[in-house]
Amino acid sequence: MIKLFRKIDEFKEYRRSLGQTSIGLVPTMGNLHSGHLSLIEESSKYNEVTIVTIFVNPLQFGPNEDFDKYPRTLEQDLQSIDSLSIEKDILVLAPESASEIYPNGFSTTISISGLTEKLCGSSRPGHFDGVTTVVYQLFNITKPSIAYFGQKDFQQQLIIKKMVRDLELPLQIQTMPIIRDESGLAKSSRNQYLSDSQRTEALELSKKISTIRELLQESSFIDSQISINSILEETLRDERWDYLEVLDSNNLQSISPTTNEAVILGALKVGETRLIDNQVVKIIYAR
């Protein structure tokens, strides 16, 4: 059964009535696609109750970003959840205004240093402070046993795991694989901004990442570094690329011969739309 809440107070009252049940949280900004739906399905497989939050968080958008334009499609989102035909309870918390999440003069910011400055953090200053602050609030309101995040926002899930560890928040974080369409394009609410020809252009992102993944899997450390560096250098000469990097998946530091798992992360601007993607790869260097 799906229950919709637009008021935090009403939600909290209901939440209290649930007591200690196992609760999975899927925090979203709405405009749900099959990536989000896979998180909801996973959560409802393992938890009595799943909470889906739908909140376009102003704090994580920069002044020149797409906050106003970001698609708000609550009716359609509820239908998408309904179409999953999940038998357990799904609570949808879609606050009717930002002041529900940030009440009267809310002025606290939670920041993580180290992981937040690079990649998306460098082109979107303040973005991750907005993310950690809203996620803290959502955790506090929903009190889940476990929260599900998509691997597509790789840096984001790592930052949230760090916050949970540092602040000893009483829940687990589960990261779920990227869902792609048939062409390989990672599902994103921003894909709908793309024209047909831009969709084709966007494939460059996943393809370049795959090329690098193969190099990491098939060459020795030295060989892979040489080939990869030349790919990165050439690619980043193209201004549409915001970043393309190969890093240790545990801490986003540079990789070394002792790195066990790497992550290849890219951000590509296609027209006005900035898309991100990544692939994680266990590496056992060929000798």
Added chain:
Amino acid sequence: MIKLFRKIDEFKEYRRSLGQTSIGLVPTMGNLHSGHLSLIEESSKYNEVTIVTIFVNPLQFGPNEDFDKYPRTLEQDLQSIDSLSIEKDILVLAPESASEIYPNGFSTTISISGLTEKLCGSSRPGHFDGVTTVVYQLFNITKPSIAYFGQKDFQQQLIIKKMVRDLELPLQIQTMPIIRDESGLAKSSRNQYLSDSQRTEALELSKKISTIRELLQESSFIDSQISINSILEETLRDERWDYLEVLDSNNLQSISPTTNEAVILGALKVGETRLIDNQVVKIIYAR
């Protein structure tokens, strides 16, 4: 009975064994004086167990401040607590190193905007981020029902109350009056840096604040503003004064004819030692 803990893990294990008892927290940086002791007495009056933390928090000191020099006097502090002859349990948590409070790569900061930029925040950039972050950690480790702060750090207790409200931390904050010596000097661990002549010089701080308090209590709004402004202007020409301000005690905004309670706050440098003091005053303007 006093129990001393130097390791967070051992403390946490003991804390778990206490379960839901009512617990009062008195967070300190040690070098306890009668101001701190009044908080400990108050806590033990109303709680089964009182936790006193003693931790000189590196995060709240600026690069040119007195972190290294700050007095560390654990033996003496334990004796001071013992001399209170409190019959209930007192747990003293004095972590043996900063990594007990900030374990392996801790990199989260909690910041409050609005209240933190002025007064002490303006001459000590980053200070209050260090305060809120350590206080969050101490709350998380000790899980008190109530925490006691001194009014001497007026801005600090207001910021902490804001953090508790914003982040919905499950405890109460109680602010206790300033303790002064016979001369009127507010008790502070930093007083011991003062020579005898500096102690006399330091009295200027409480005296100036008292003068302004009397004006607020005895004159109409307009009259008090005129007299106070001329005092502030004259006083602040003297470079030893870091600030001297009259603000609304609820939010540190400017006062107006509708302000119910004002706070007069001052910071004065005596030699190398920066001292702070304040007085809160209910105001019913004479007509």
